[in-house]
Amino acid sequence: MAVAAASAAAIVLLQLCWFSFGLNHESSVLLEVKRGLEDPSNALSNWEVGAGDETPCNWTGVGCSGGRVATVDLTNFSLVGPFPSALCRLPVLAFLSLSFNYINSSLSDAALAACAALAHLDLSQNLLVGRLPDALADLPALTYLDVSGNNFSGEIPPSFGRFRRIESLSLVANLLTGGVPDFLGNLTTLRQLNLSYNPFAPGSIPSSLSDLASLEVLWLAGCGLVGEIPRSLGRLSKLLDLDLSNNALSGRIPATLVNLSDVVQMELYNNSLSGPIPLGFGNLSSLVRFDASMNLLEGPLPDDLFDGPRLESLHIYANRLTGGVPTAVALSTSLVEVRLFANRLNGSLPPELGKNSPLTLLDLSDNLLSGEIPPSICDRGVLEQLLLIDNMFSGGLPVSLSRCRTLSRVRLRNNLLSGKVPSGFWGLPHLWLLELSGNSFSGGISPIIANGANLSKIVLDNNQFTGNIPAEIGALSKLYEFSASNNRLSGPLPASLGNLEELGQLDLHHNLLSGEVLRGVQSWTKLSELNLADNAFSGGIPPELGNLPVLNYLDLSGNNLTGEVPIQLQNLKLNELNLSNNDLSGALPPLFAREAYRDSFLGNPGLCKDISGLCPVSHGRRYHHSSVWLLRSIFITASLIFVVGVAWFSWRYLKYHKKKQVMEKSKWTLTSFHKLGFSEFEILDCLDEDNVIGRGGSGKVYKAILSDGETVAVKKLWGSSKDVENAKQSDDDGFEAEVATLGKIRHKNIVKLWCCCSQRDCKLLVYEYMPNGSLGDLLHSSKGGLLDWAMRYKIALDAAEGLAYLHHDCMPPIVHRDVKSNNILLDGEYGAKVADFGVAKAVEMIGKGPKSMSMIAGSCGYIAPEYAYTLRVNEKSDIYSFGVVILELVTGKLPVDPELGEKDLVRWVSSSVDQKGVEFVIDPKLEVSRKEEIGKVLRVGLLCTSSLPINRPSMRRVVKMLREVCPEIKHKSEKDGKLSPYYSEDNSDFGNNV
Structure with missing residues (x-):
């Protein structure tokens, strides 16, 4: 008995010793891994052997099974370094994830071969290079492999056809060449195969x-992919998601695809598929989304396409489909979105459309549809967007639409609609865009419009509207555009129009409006266009129009205006001025007394005839000589008294003002980040309205020329009473801390922050001055032709390197959040520098953290799709915005432009390249001989603007791809054979330039 007990005790002791040895060994392995990686965020801080606790099972990212390390999950820890091959010495490691880090170098066959227990390996979104290693396919237990979003190159190796148990294989967004290999068909255990977005x-x-x-x-x-879709794909009976989009597939959609009884999503868009859509899709009971847009499909839509009980989203635009909208679309109980625009559909809409379907969006624009708009279209009460542009719909607007309170966007331009607009329709609470132009609507604008609190754009041109413009329109605080030209509106302009602070465009030309042109319009600080031509306005031109800061289009022609042309109009930076065909008289202001303005004043008999010369001498009654001298003497005496009085008052005021300035300046605090040759007093003396060179969402920008000849740009941040109050608490500390961080940035492609000046209720940022302004202003102006392809390419590369520095070389990384062409500034040699990277926004976000926001920041056309619905911010959001900038440089077009129709620049370029080729989208100002280079840069832009963040390359990879376009063009930081500090010779590592 004693012997047996002793033996048992010995066995237990040996097991404990072995267990302890195993844990000590595995702790050593993990500590070796930690030593081989940079850990800037200190995520592995508890990876250490403490007193009395030598087990790694409680370390961050480590999981154990049976007392042994079985899982290591280091996802999104910002780790930097080569693949930690020591992990393969953990004998039972089955789960390893290193995704969303900066793991670089290549993968070694020898190192991977030791990972015999691995069942799950995720290395996605890193910086791995080289060929895919054969050893991956030899791991006996591997069921999940994801290496998406790296820089793997070469062909998919033949060894990948012999995985033993693989269920999920993802090689998305690498640099793989060759083609999709046949041997992948040997992997009979596969449940997911993802190979998208490889060259x-x-x-x-x-x-x-x-x-x-x-x-x-x-x-x-x-x-x-080219050629036809194999009919045999219809045998994949368990398929849930089929995505063949963005290829060059041709031929017909195989009828066998209707055998995919479990399919939930089918994406066939952006190909060259032709022929009709086959019958049978209505039998797919699980189908939720079907997108066959941007192909060459033709023929009628099959009735049963809409019969699927789960179909929610139908996208079939930019094809050649003919026929009408099938009655079955009205019978579907699941359709949520229907987009059939840009086809050749004709006939009328099903009379019960929307009665059974929870429609939120209906876009049938650019077809040949006729008949009336079905009254049941919003019966389910969830319709948000109704887009029927460029059809032949007739009849009136259904009264039922006036009860559709969910509507936010209504565009019915260019149809044959008529009758009165239902009264309640004007006051729908969520409607922000109302476009009824190009129809025959009659009646008046209802005062109920005051309830349309979200209305931002009202377009009623080319109708037969009558009556007065209701005073209630002044309650629309968000109204930006009001266009109602070519109607029969009458009466005076309501004074309440002058209250609209957001108004940017007011176009009421060719109506029957009368009375005087509205005065008291100081609130119109955003008005850029005012067109009141061809009405019956009388009285004088209000001088205050000359004080509107951004007005550049003014047309008051064809009225009964009298009096002189106000000299204040000279203050405006006008692209268009038309005061012709009125009853104006007197001398013209000096700026307008030129031949160039002749057409602006035609048809005014009382104006001076010789614009380029002096006004003709009056031939009226001569004054008696002595009377003339008496009047002159009185005038001269009064003038002398006035001048002396003004001089005395000015002297007293300047003395007081100078004393006040000295007192105010003493309250300023200067924080410098470089050696300065100027003081805060010089900066403050330059904050004059005459020196304003720009305005943005966060403040004004001044040009300041200092006493030593240095020119700087001074940004004065907007403030508010709330800001002032909060400053008493913690904002001052937060501002100083944030600016101090940004002041440490040193990079040739980031605008230099010289210093900041602050006091209790005002903050100034002093930057280096960029004489050629912003890329956006230059590219989209008449001077855009100055930018040849070499300059545009260099600008793209410079900006990419600046952003790569912010993303990869700053600790913590800086996410710009508002990358756009207007925030890329150009120096005297057209070198590009990134500017305005979130200083004001960072001040606003103090205490909230940089990753989550309560509202969308950014600019229209540049915002990444996921940003709009998740409000999650990371580097991928910047990369999307930079991709839009690349597309701007290639096409010369704005990100959002009316000539692009319903599409933004990204969607327009994508569809145009697929259908018409690269040549169609290239800016005609660019050299034809550089087409190949331009095409390569365009591809980089399209990669950056991928709708899925996972498919977008990192900024380091963007820099690499851009440099490879023109390797013969050396970056100006490369001197004496030395590469720029953030780009290494083998492209696998990037130095730190903080």
Whole structure:
């Protein structure tokens, strides 16, 4: 008994010793891994052997099973360094995730071969390079492999056809070449195959993929596929998601695809598919989304397409479909979105459209549809967008639409609609865009419009509206555009119009309006266009129009205006001025007394005839000589008294003002980040309205020329009473801390922050001055032709390097959040520097953290899709915005432009390149001989603007790809054979330039 007990005790002791040895060994392995990686965020701080606790099972990201390390999950820890091959010495490690880090170098076959227990390996979104290692396919237990978003190159190795148990294989967004190989059809255990967005050589879809009987997800978007879709894909009975978008597939949609009974989503857009849509999609009971837009499809829409009980989203635009909208669309109980615009659909809409479907969006624009708008279109009460532009709809607006309180966007331009607009329609609470132009609507604008608190854009041009403009329109505090030209509106302009602080465009030309032109319009600080031509306005031109800061289009022609042309109009920076065909008289202001303005004043008999010369001498009654001298003497005496009085008053005022300035300046605090040759007093003396060179969402920008000849830009941040109050608490400390961080940035492609000046209720930032202004202003002005391709390419590369520095070399990384062409400034040699990278926004976000926001920041056309609905901010948001800037440089077009129609620049470029080729989108000002280079840069821009953040390259990779476009162009920081400090010779590591 004693012997047996002793033996048992010995065995237990040995097991404990072995267990302890195993834990000590695994702790040593993990500590070795930690030593081989940079950990800037200190995420692995508790990876250490403490007193009495030598087990790693409680370390961050480490999980154990049976007392041994079985999982290591280091996702999104910002780790930097080579792949930690020591992890493969953990004998039971089954789960390893290093995704969303900065793991670089290549993968070694020898190192991976030791990871025999791995079942799950996720290395996605890193900086790995080289070829895919064969050893991955030899791991006996591997079921999940994701290496998406790296820089792997070469072809998919043949060894990848012999995975033993693989269920999910994702190689998305690498640099893989060759094609989609046939041998992937050998992986009969596969449930997910994701190969999208690789630069594969043109090739067909291997028919062998039809043998993957367990496949649930087949994602081959952007794989360079050509030829027809194999009919055999219809055998994939378990398929849930089929994505073949963004390729060059041709031929018909195979009828066999209707056999995919479990499919939930089918994406076939951006190809060259032709022929009709086959019958049978209504039998797909699980289908929720079907997108076959931007192809060459033709023929009528099949009735049963809308019968699927779960179909929620239907996208079939930019094809050649003919026929009418099937009655079945009205019977579907699941349709949420219907987009059939830009086709050849004709006939009328089903009379019960919307009665059964919870429609939120209906876009049938640019077709040949006729008949009336169905009154049931919003019966389910959730319709948000109704877009029927450029059709032949007739009849009136259904009264039921006036009860559709969810409507936010209504565009019915260019139809044959008539009758009165239902009264309640004008006051829908969520409606922000109302476009009824190009119809025959009659009646008046209802005073109920006051309830439309969200109305921002009202476009009523080319109708038959009558009556007065209601005073209640002045309650629309968000109104930016009011266009109602070519109607029969009458009466005076309501004085309440002058209260609209957001008003940017007011176009009421060719109506029957009368009375005087509105006065008291000081609130119109954002008005850029005022067109009141061809009405019956009388009286004089209000001088206060000359004080509107951004007015650049003024047309008051064809009225009965009298009096002189106010000299204040000279203050305006006008692109268009038309005061012709009125009854104006007197001398013209000096600025307008030129031949260039002749057409602006035609048809005014009382104005001076010789614009380029002096006014003709009056031929009226001569005054008696002595009377003239008496009047002159009185005038001269009065003038002398006035001048002396003004001089005395000015002397007293300047003395008081100078004393006050000295007192105020003493309250300023200067924080410098570089050696300065000026003081805060010099900066303050330059804050004059004459020196304003720009205005933005966060403040005014002044140009300041200092006594030593230095020119700087001074940004005065907007403040408010709330800001002042909060400053008493913690904002001052937060502002100083944030600016101190930004002041440490040193990079040739970031605008230099010289210093900041602050006092209790005002903050100034002093930057280096960039004489050529912003890229946006230059590119989209008449001077855009100055930017040849070499300059545009260099600007793109400079800006990319600046952003790469912010993302990868700053600790913590800086996310710009408002990358756009207007925030890329150009120096005297057109070198580009990133500016305005979130200083004011960072001040606002103090205490809230940089990753989550309560509202969308950014500029229209540049905002990443996921940003709009998640409000999550990271580097991928900046990369999308930078991609838009690249597309601007290539196309010369604005991100949002009326000539692009319903599309923004990203969607317009994507669809145009696929359908019409690269040449169609290239700015005609650019050299044809550089087409190949331009095409490569365009591809980089399209990669950056991928709708899925995971598919967008990092800014380091963007820099690399741009540099490879023109390797012969050396960056100006490369001197004496030394590369720029953030780019290494092998492209696998980036130095720190903080």
